[in-house]
Amino acid sequence: MIKAVMVMNTQGKTRLAKFYEYLPVEKQQELIRGIFAVLCSRAENVSNFIDAESIFGPDSRLVYKHFATLYFVFVFDSSENELAVLDLIQVFVETLDKCFQNVCELDIVFNYSKVHTILDEMIFGGQVVETSSSEIMKAVEEISKLEAASNAITLIPKSASGWRSR
């Protein structure tokens, strides 16, 4: 099963963090810091694996991929195959790309809900349920439509920016 998914930038700021086992927020912060410390000391053309046992406990492995200014980090246990998880990261990034057209870090920053939605479509409770980025996109689009529909009932926008845009 997948234990955690993280996206952080090269300065160490977390852009996305999802833990599939409950951890208190301080522990989460600690873990992310630990991983960042290891990641920034990795050279460019080395393998994408890190031994995560000292950070995450026994039976955990870590796979990361560096895209532009972001590190995509997946932590999983021995039931998953490293190369397969690498492929999974690829699928995730492709889906993000399809969703945001030439995705960059800012897209992830400003679209907190949507990114989580995408991730939830791919990994459900630690298990991978979908590996086709087109399928994921379809589901995400439907969800967004539903959300928009349910919000359209209000005629008066409740947020300041909505008010201004009127």
Place this chain on the structure above:
Amino acid sequence: MSGPSLMDSLFQRSLEDLIKGLRQQLIGEQAFISKSLEEIRKEIKSTDLSTKSTALLKLSYLSNLHFHDMSFAVFPALEVLSSPRFSHKKIAYHAILLSFHDSTPILLLITNHLRKDLNSTNEFEVSLALQCLSRIANVDLARDLTPEVFTLLSSNKLYVRKRAVAVVLRVFEKYPDSVRVCFKRLVENLENSDPQILSAVVGVFSELVLKIFSKLAPLEPRLAKRVVEPICDLMRNTGATSLLFECIRTVVTSLSEYESAVRLAVGKVRGFLVDEDPNLKYLGLQALRIVAEKHLWAVAENKEVVIKSLSDADPNIKIESLRLVMAMVSEHNVSEMSRVLVNYALKSDPVFCNEILGSILSTCSRNLYEIIVDFDWYVSLLGEMSRIPHCQMGDEIENQLIDIGLRVKDVRPELVHVARDLLIDPALLGNSFLHGVLSAAAWESGEYVEFSRNPLELMEALLQPRTNLLPPSIRAIYIQSAFKVLVFCLHTCIMQGESIAPSASLDYLPSGVSASASYELFDDFSVENGADATVVHGQTRASAPITEESIVDLLNLVELAFGPLLGSHDVEELGPVSLSAQGKVCLPNGLVLKENLSDLEMICGDIEPSSSNSFSFGNPNEEKDGLSFSSLQIKEDSEQPHESTSLLAEHRKRHGLYYLPLRKSEIISNDYPPANDPTLQGDINDNADHLVKLTAESLVPKRKPNHSKPRPVVVKLDEVNEKPVAMKQPESRDNSLSGAVREVLFGSEDILPTSSQSNLSNSSKRKGKEKQHTDPHVESKESAVGDGNSSSRRRSQGKERRQRSPRKKNDEERKDTVQKEKKNRSGRHKSIQRAEEPLKVPAQTSVIPDFLL
């Protein structure tokens, strides 16, 4: 429209505003966050659901990415959850996923909401609820919602069914009785033709089996046979690297008995090893390491690549190849290999250097230095390793130096020589990592000074001025060793001379040294004289004859070095203690000092003291102890030592179990079997690399080692037996879950699912039953794998996933249950494979229930 709340809600910041505001940082991030948190707290109490949900969303964001605690929002989250709007529900579920956990107090209040959403017609709502359930389920929730999950397992929407299956495991875990309800549906899903459902179901099964049955279920050996062929085919034909890797891993971990499969796998691994991609290289090395345990030939075939990888840029790869190289070390090539590895270490960065040194140290010391034949060389290697600039293995080296000194008598001369080299070098004194090594060196030079070639030199080394830099504990050892050396020199000198009267030599003693201390020293070795004179004299290898002048020099040196110490507060003078003062010391209760020891006669009887050739480790101390004991009763000086040693000897005879061996009784025989695996085969591929040639030498089996001198004797002291690792009891919830599954499978058994005792009969019964559990679905898998009619279609649609047991028993006889199934990420689904390790526990047969056939 109440004034304030409308105004507030009109101007509520949305999440976007929050993020933008954070990034602008007009007032600094922390201040902005605290302001926002205050706003959120106010907004979240609002009665308007939209306001609340936006506040909740903002809070989730802050909690997730800025790690703020959001536990105060538990109730509001529930309130938002009750909203009919999908967007609100989504936000609420998200917040719940972030902040709720097993011990959140109001978890139960969710039950109804979940139930409503699970029954909703909107598949996304259902999915949200399922996801929530999968993460926060506890016993009550699981129990209450089992019926809903059960319904969903047979939902006609694929989307929902997939997720229901994924949730099922968690529900099972928490509430084992749900197994009774859901299991059948779950199994039905196994027969579903959709690959995604199938993979989800198999995932659940694998985890189930893994977590609960991994220690108990015997495995179907027939399955391995069936599966080998398809896996080999896959390996030959597949284009997907990840699938190939999965197959390789399967073969090397659990199908390692099948030679042809292993060969094929190793061939593919070779392909990985020479690939440019560092990922593949690393994984190849890892796979090779797993193979190496049983099939060293595989490593031998690839050794050039392995050795080249030692200098790869990637630290992971370097460490893996180091481990592989250590696996190839044997007694024939250990010295050359170590030489080459040390050279590598000198050239590497500190971390890797220490890795190399650490692995050399641990390999060589394994099993009481099993692979070392030439201890002289090894000891000098230890000395050399200490000198390597980055070396941080000082403690381990210290331990080994002392350990070898204790166990291997013949190496002591060399040991003293190495110690002398270490002690003489003033540069080493400053290196804090080496203090351990230096203390070991000092101790050994004192202890085995009789083997030294030049004790005077030793003395100078021990007393050099820069020893002031050492920490006190190490300095203490230096001082003690210095005295030992001094005693030895005096003694030798006296033996040589015979003309110097004992009293005259006292004049040479500087006044700084307290008189009683010198008396004690003198008394000691005047007694020793008789016993050890011949022994020591015979072994003195002093190249510089110890003359009167040299003794004078020595003593002057000692005075110079230790004089200032006497004045310092660290050192206390050993003054004489008068009898009356001794009398004033109150004895602890129960300690009777003056009792007649004739009672010991009963135990010991009449025994002659053992000869002086016996194991010298115990004797000098014994005599000294006897002496210090007798110093309280000065009258009985001469008789006491004899008596105590004889009593001791007799006691030792009766209660030998508790003593160190007197003789070298546990001798490792000189022609011990070759340390390397007799299964090593392989041609010697010669190339420029020295190491390659060396590893090749280790491969010829059964060749008698030709050594110029026989391996010295290594004494095995009575080790404390390691406590056998306690067998892990399966947790009680596992018992209950397994019990529940068993019940489902076998219906009418009266097995209580909640028994948490695992006595032997239970576990053996369970073994049989669990085997049955794996058996049926193994059967169903087999039918999928085999050449059945419709199964060829299934075969092409299934997945393979590999699981390894997280908990391994310490029993080496048993391998763990491994079930494999793989999910192919890139959408190229091929065959379903499942490989399982045969366990040595014999399978019990029993009836397979109908509905599973």
